[in-house]
Amino acid sequence: MLTVDAPAVTSQNNTQIGQILIVEDEELIRETIALTLREEGYEVLTAADGRRGLDIVHTISQSNSENRPPLDLIILDLMLPFVNGLDFCRVIRREGCGTPILMLSAKGSEMDRVVGLEVGADDYLTKPFGMRELVARCRALLRRQRIGVSPATSLKFREIVLYPNECRVIVREVEANLSPKEFRILELFMNHPRRVWSREQLLEKIWGIDFIGDSKTVDVHIRWLREKIELDPSHPEYLLTVRGFGYRFG
Numbered sequence: 001m002l003t004v005d006a007p008a009v010t011s012q013n014n015t016q017i018g019q020i021l022i023v024e025d026e027e028l029i030r031e032t033i034a035l036t037l038r039e040e041g042y043e044v045l046t047a048a049d050g051r052r053g054l055d056i057v058h059t060i061s062q063s064n065s066e067n068r069p070p071l072d073l074i075i076l077d078l079m080l081p082f083v084n085g086l087d088f089c090r091v092i093r094r095e096g097c098g099t100p101i102l103m104l105s106a107k108g109s110e111m112d113r114v115v116g117l118e119v120g121a122d123d124y125l126t127k128p129f130g131m132r133e134l135v136a137r138c139r140a141l142l143r144r145q146r147i148g149v150s151p152a153t154s155l156k157f158r159e160i161v162l163y164p165n166e167c168r169v170i171v172r173e174v175e176a177n178l179s180p181k182e183f184r185i186l187e188l189f190m191n192h193p194r195r196v197w198s199r200e201q202l203l204e205k206i207w208g209i210d211f212i213g214d215s216k217t218v219d220v221h222i223r224w225l226r227e228k229i230e231l232d233p234s235h236p237e238y239l240l241t242v243r244g245f246g247y248r249f250g
């Protein structure tokens, strides 16, 4: 059933540039984007509907050890047959896939944009768009991804600087006194700016899969963390609640 398009180039160098999946049902748009990105040196996989796109994501995540480079970016259309873009995002984020997502849509309303970002898309581009703009957005997302995964000596977001190796956090130029759990939560958030995390995902990442307890534990720690990093903990600017989903940073 599943056939993943062969990458155009398979040299070591291009693997390092990045592998991008395009999920788009309009053939002309899909092929134009694919051609443009291949010319830029990226490896490109394509899917014409949401279900096929999910198959590709699953195939790659299951066969990571078997020579197939990981997905570095997903370009995802909002309106798709079988599984639409929003559900696609929800599914892969729930499964713990952190690959950056650039969402495409013919609709340009603020509502779509907000919903797209809340379900886990990292950026949003409204049709029609130019290829130069698309390439620029892809590069920015890939750069951000690289910064996130490289062993950073410090993570900085506005007035907060976190030093992973030293377990230190500086907030508005003053050292914050964080517990180990609070530190790990903040580090996770700062490594994935704007990504929405459900309480269950945070429990699994920070407390571990064997943790027996309920998701209120997460809420309590978020509240403590807000008291240490927010100027006004009751009106947070960093650790935001995403109603119905969980929390996000920035």
Ligand code: CA
Pocket (backbone or CB within 6 Å): 024, 025, 026, 077, 078, 079, 080
């Ligand atoms: Ca479409």
